[in-house]
Amino acid sequence: MSENRSDLPAKHPAGAHEDLHAKHPAGAHEDLTVEKVIIIGSGPAGYTAALYTSRADLEPLVFEGFQWGGLLQQTTDVENYPGYRDGVMGPEMMQELRDQAERFGTRFVTDDVTRVELSQDGSPHKVYVGDSEHLTRSVILAMGAEPKKLGVPGEDELAARGVSYCATCDAAFFRDKPTIVVGGGDTAMEDATFLAKFAKDVKVVHRRPEFRASAIMLERARATENIELLAPFTIDRFEKGDNGALARVVLTDTGDGEDRTIDIDGAFIAIGHRPNSEIVEGQVDTDEDGYVLVEGRSTRTNRVGVFAAGDLVDRTYRQAVTAAGSGCAAALDAEAYLRDKPVDAEAHWEPDLEKLEAAAERAASS
Numbered sequence: 001m002s003e004n005r006s007d008l009p010a011k012h013p014a015g016a017h018e019d020l021h022a023k024h025p026a027g028a029h030e031d032l033t034v035e036k037v038i039i040i041g042s043g044p045a046g047y048t049a050a051l052y053t054s055r056a057d058l059e060p061l062v063f064e065g066f067q068w069g070g071l072l073q074q075t076t077d078v079e080n081y082p083g084y085r086d087g088v089m090g091p092e093m094m095q096e097l098r099d100q101a102e103r104f105g106t107r108f109v110t111d112d113v114t115r116v117e118l119s120q121d122g123s124p125h126k127v128y129v130g131d132s133e134h135l136t137r138s139v140i141l142a143m144g145a146e147p148k149k150l151g152v153p154g155e156d157e158l159a160a161r162g163v164s165y166c167a168t169c170d171a172a173f174f175r176d177k178p179t180i181v182v183g184g185g186d187t188a189m190e191d192a193t194f195l196a197k198f199a200k201d202v203k204v205v206h207r208r209p210e211f212r213a214s215a216i217m218l219e220r221a222r223a224t225e226n227i228e229l230l231a232p233f234t235i236d237r238f239e240k241g242d243n244g245a246l247a248r249v250v251l252t253d254t255g256d257g258e259d260r261t262i263d264i265d266g267a268f269i270a271i272g273h274r275p276n277s278e279i280v281e282g283q284v285d286t287d288e289d290g291y292v293l294v295e296g297r298s299t300r301t302n303r304v305g306v307f308a309a310g311d312l313v314d315r316t317y318r319q320a321v322t323a324a325g326s327g328c329a330a331a332l333d334a335e336a337y338l339r340d341k342p343v344d345a346e347a348h349w350e351p352d353l354e355k356l357e358a359a360a361e362r363a364a365s366s
């Protein structure tokens with residue numbers, strides 16, 4: 001279950017690594033060490049890439065972000081990561097992944113990357129945290145994606161106390177309980193169908209009369225006895241019960257404007273994800289939703305020496321174990337790239353200029 005963990009950054013304060021930044025003020029390129037690999041992001045993809053690249057003696061430098069550990073830091077029980085027979089707490093698992101990478105010499109900067117300048121010609125890439133500049137021959141992008149929030153009263157307060165963004169993770173906690181799923185796309189239908197195996201009933205609440213989901217997934221949900229589709233309704237607010245957990249949702253019928261209150265124990269928000277690709281927008285190819293594009297089954301982006309892994313590239317699976325697998329692939333791709341260097345830039349995937357221009361326009365208009 002999700003929960004807010006505001007205590008996390010304190011465990012690895014940014015100050016612990018400030019020597020790494022302070023030595024490298026912007027504009028002093030000639031004094032800079034050129035890293036072999038910099039990894040940006042610290043979910044299962046980033047830490048697994050760190051593990052593999054450190055074991056390959058590439059001495060990775062990980063910019064793990066101020067909120068290190070990714071989305072699993074906001075999760076309690078993880079029961080679907082292989083190897084943990086009795087499950088594991090999300091933060092504990094991330095600490096283990098981090099410690100394992102550190103054991104082989106990974107260095108960490110617990111701060112957020114503010115900008116990157118990715119080269120096109122195989123010369124060093126530049127990664128910035130504020131004014132401090134870091135040069136590197138290769139970069140692994142593993143910044144993840146975040147579930148979109150509704151932004152209604154009670155949503156944040158009741159996260160981990162009934163409000164969840166991951167049915168795969170949390171559905172089993174709502175056995176025989178009344179629940180809702182918010183959203184009208186494939187994820188909402190998939191979540192509802194999965195949740196219906198556990199919950200007493202599932203109401204899918206969608207803001208428009210028409211559902212965005214594909215016909216087959218919509219039909220599957222419709223055919224499930226304990227799923228009911230409610231549209232067009234918006235979520236007005238979530239309310240808690242005496243025990244502090246989610247107890248009710250107040251919906252507004254967008255047809256007649258009337259409110260309707262439903263007693264629920266669980267609410268699953270499935271209104272899409274937003275990949276954290278802002279810092280590379282306009283530099284690597286992304287799709288229309290900002291997911292970084294990679295070449296085939298590799299982790300190669302269209303920039304030489306720049307690789308991408310995890311939820312940043314994956315709109316479909318989004319599991320800790322698939323992210324870890326893709327972090328491993330990125331490490332192996334980076335290792336092969338460094339081994340074969342100097343690499344002919346032509347041998348890499350050519351940038352799609354139309355997509356780059358579209359992304360640059362989007363960035364300029366946002």
Ligand code: NDP
Pocket residue numbers: 148149150182183184185186187188190206207208211212213270271272273315316
């Ligand atoms: P989508 O963007 O397809 O759907 C998001 C849904 O949430 C839409 O119905 C949208 O409403 C609704 N929504 C968005 N913002 C809000 C808001 N603020 N308040 C209320 N409702 C909101 O995202 P999905 O995650 O469902 O799917 C993403 C992609 O992944 C799709 O391409 C999908 O096909 C794919 N996918 C495929 C699966 C499979 O094949 N097994 C499983 C899951 C996903 P509206 O329609 O009004 O915009």
